[in-house]
Amino acid sequence: MEIFAIANQKGGCGKTTTATNLAAALALNGKKTLLVDLDPQAHASLGLGVEKEIGIYDCLSKISKNKCSLGDIIVNIGPNFDLAPSNIMLSTLDQELSDEIGRESRLFDILKEAAGPYDLCLIDCPPNLGLLTVNAIRAADSLIIPVEASRFSVDGVKRLVEIVDLVRERLNHPVDYRVLVNNFDSRLRHSFKILNKIKETFGAKVFNTIVHINVKIKEAQSMAQTIFTFDKYSRGSKDYFSLSREIISGEEAIVDKISQQMKKIVQKKAREFAPVTFEFSTEGVNSVFVVGDFNNWTLNDDAKLDKVDGVWKKRLNLKPGAYKYRLVVDGKWQEDPGNPNAEKNPFGELDSLLSVKQ
Numbered sequence: 432m433e434i435f436a437i438a439n440q441k442g443g444c445g446k447t448t449t450a451t452n453l454a455a456a457l458a459l460n461g462k463k464t465l466l467v468d469l470d471p472q473a474h475a476s477l478g479l480g481v482e483k484e485i486g487i488y489d490c491l492s493k494i495s496k497n498k499c500s501l502g503d504i505i506v507n508i509g510p511n512f513d514l515a516p517s518n519i520m521l522s523t524l525d526q527e528l529s530d531e532i533g534r535e536s537r538l539f540d541i542l543k544e545a546a547g548p549y550d551l552c553l554i555d556c557p558p559n560l561g562l563l564t565v566n567a568i569r570a571a572d573s574l575i576i577p578v579e580a581s582r583f584s585v586d587g588v589k590r591l592v593e594i595v596d597l598v599r600e601r602l603n604h605p606v607d608y609r610v611l612v613n614n615f616d617s618r619l620r621h622s623f624k625i626l627n628k629i630k631e632t633f634g635a636k637v638f639n640t641i642v643h644i645n646v647k648i649k650e651a652q653s654m655a656q657t658i659f660t661f662d663k664y665s666r667g668s669k670d671y672f673s674l675s676r677e678i679i680s681g682e683e684a685i686v687d688k689i690s691q692q693m694k695k696i697v698q699k700k701a702r703e704f705a706p707v708t709f710e711f712s713t714e715g716v717n718s719v720f721v722v723g724d725f726n727n728w729t730l731n732d733d734a735k736l737d738k739v740d741g742v743w744k745k746r747l748n749l750k751p752g753a754y755k756y757r758l759v760v761d762g763k764w765q766e767d768p769g770n771p772n773a774e775k776n777p778f779g780e781l782d783s784l785l786s787v788k789q
Contacts, residue, residue, distance in 0.1 A: 432465075432542075432547075432549045432550065432551065432552055433550070433551050433552070433572050433573070434542065434551075434552045434553075434554065434570055434571045434572050434573075435551070435552070435553050435554070435571060435572070435573050435574070435575050435678075436553075436554040436556055436564075436567040436568055436570070436571035436573075436574050436575070436606075437449055437450045437453075437553060437554065437555055437556060437574075437575045437576075437577065438554075438556035438564055438567060438568070438574060438575075438576060438591060439556075439558065439576055439577055439578065439587065439588075439591060440558055440559050440560045440564070440587060440590065440591060441558065441578075441583070441584075441587045442558040443579075444577045444578055444579050444584075444613060444614070445577050445579070445613040445614050445642065446555065446556070446558065446577050447470065447474045447475050447478065447555050448478075448613075448648060448652065449575070449577045449611065449613060449642070449671075450466060450468075450475050450553050450554075450555035451466065451475050451478050451479060451555075451657055452648070452657050452658050452659070452667070452668075452671040453553060453575075453671055453674060453675060453678075454466040454512060454553050455508075455509070455512060455657035455658070455659050455660075455671070456659065456668075456671045456672045456674065456675035457511075457550075457551055457553075457675045457678070457679070458509060458510060458511035458512035459511075459659060459672070459675070460675055460676070460679055461511065462511060462550040462551050462679065463511050463548060463549045463550045463551070464511055464512055464513070464549065464550065464551045464552070464553065465505070465513050465514075465515065465549045465551070465552045465553070466508075466512070466513070466514050466515070466552075466553050466555065467487060467515045467538075467542075467552060467553070467554045467555065468486070468487060468514065468515060468516050468517035468555050469487060469517065469521070469538070469554050469555055469556055469557065469563050469564075469566070469567055470517055470521075470555055470556065470557040470558070470563075471517060471518075471519055471520075471521040471522035471557060471563075472517075472519075472557070473486070473516065473517040473518050473519070473521075474555075475514070475516075475517070475555045476514065476516035476517050476518075477655070478652050478655060479508055479514055479655060479656075479657070480655035480656075481506050481508075481514055481516045482516075482518075483504065483506070483516050483518065484497070484518070485497045485499060485503065485504050486504055486515070486516045486517045486518045486520070486521065487501075487504065487515050487516065487517050487521060488517070488518065488520040488521040488523075488524060489503075489504065489520075490503075490504060490515075490541050491521075491524055491528075491537045491538065491541060491566075492520075492524060492527060493527075493531075494527065495520075500544060501515060501541055501542070501544050502544065504516060509660075513549075521563070524562070524563065525561055525562045525563065528562060529562075534562060534566075535562070535565050535566060535569050535598075535602060536566070536569055536570075536602070537566055538554075538566040538567060538569070538570045539566070539569050539570040542570050554567040554570065554571060560590070560591070560594055564594070565594065565598065568594065568595060568598045568604075568606055569598055569602055569604055571606055572606070572607070573606065573607045573608065573609065574591075574595060574606055574607070574608035574609070575608075575609055575611055576588050576591055576608060576609070576610050576611065577611045577613040577642075578610055578611065578612060578613060578629065579612075579613060579614045579615075580612060580614075580615055580616070580619075580621070580622040580623075580625040580626050580629070581625060582625070584625065584629065585628060585629060585632050588610060588632075588633070591608075592608060595608055608636060609636055609637070609638055610629060610633050610636050610637045610638065611637075611638045611640070611642065611674070612626060612629060612637065612638070612641045612642070613642045614642065614643075614644050615641045615642065615643050615644065616643070616644045617643060626641075634691065635691050638674065638677060639677060640670060640673045640674040640677050641670070642667070642670040642671065642674065643666055643667075643670055645658075645665055645666045645667035645670070647661065647662045647665035647666070647667050647668075648665075648667040650662075651667075658671060659671075659672075703750060704748035704749060704750055705748070705749060705750075705751060705787050705788065705789060706746055706747075706748055707746070707747050707748075707749050707785070707787060708744060708745070708746045709721045709736065709744070709745045709746075709747070709756075709758075709767070710742055710743065710744050710769060711736060711742070711743040711758055711760070711767070711768075711769070712741065712742045712743065712769075713760070716743070716760055716761055717761055718735065718759075718760075718761055718762075719735070719736040719743040719758060719759070719760050719761075720734045720735050720736065720758065720759040721734055721736060721745055721747075721756060721757075721758055721759075722734050722756060722757060722759060723754050723755055723756025723757065723782075723783075723785070724754045724755050724756065725747065725749050725754050725756070726747075730759060734759075749787045750787070751787050751788055751789045752786075752787055753784070753785070753786050753787075754784070754785040754786075754787065755774075755776070755782040755783070755784060755785075756782065756783050756785055757782055757783060758783075764780070766780075766781040766782065766783045767783040770783045770784070770785070772784040772785075
């Protein structure tokens with residue numbers, strides 16, 4: 432079972448909306464999905480029309496009078512979609528576990544029970560960086576960080592990433608993270624400006640899918656339904672379905688990573704070469720080629736000089752070193768008249784000499 436924690440300490444960024452609708456989208460894709468409501472406000476549970484006296488608190492707590500296992504609290508929302516609900520009692524867990532050894536791993540231990548029947552698990556975190564969020568990060572394989580295209584979004588993500596790094600160091604638990612641009616208003620030029628800033632800052636960590644502002648999403652919440660049940664043809668349903676496909680396939684993320692890696696390779700390779708320009712200027716010439724050690728003395732189109740403003744020119748990227756070369760002017764091989772450095776070859780003719788430095 433792959434576990435995703437959906438977290439952001441900033442409220443109003445669409446964290447719970449993403450959790451419920453993404454879980455529904457994954458279920459529609461045939462993935463057996465468990466949504467864990469880890470927010471004491473229980474908005475994910477209420478947004479799906481679920482109110483129960485027992486919840487995830489009773490699984491995590493050691494002193495709950497309703498102590499139970501995860502299987503005892505699970506509510507089926509639809510095909511392939513189950514919910515582990517929450518309630519206000521979860522707000523007392525921070526204080527209850529404050530002196531407990533291994534308190535950061537309580538949720539991790541509980542979710543081991545559910546690993547069998549599910550393909551994916553989503554954890555809806557509270558809007559803070561307290562013990563519950565740390566538990567979610569400890570239990571997760573990956574972190575999804577919903578952000579709005581607003582001024583303070585980048586700084587907020589950076590602080591959350593610091594917690595991820597802390598969990599990695601203290602608990603020896605590496606967690607990957609991805610950034611989801613949410614509530615995006617394409618009518619505003621400012622939104623695109625912030626979007627570019629987010630992409631520049633986090634690069635391939637940003638999902639290609641963008642969730643746009645859509646009134647149907649809010650209407651679905653007010654009816655305690657997912658966007659797919661309320662209006663499956665809406666922009667919101669298309670965005671969340673696209674996000675689910677991106678998560679399942681990973682194709683877009685892989686393309687971005689390959690692109691970044693290829694860019695680094697090209698940049699590294701480019702630093703290994705130095706640009707060298709060959710020039711030849713004579714009237715009444717129809718073709719000029721440059722051949723030498725650097726191209727195995729091969730006469731082809733890649734070796735042909737281009738005529739620019741009456742001057743034949745060719746730029747080649749060569750590795751540092753010493754080379755011998757000749758020009759082929761209208762089929763006749765000769766030394767470069769613009770290069771005084773030359774030596775005789777075995778045929779008694781002159782080869783021009785070239786030294787390329789880094």
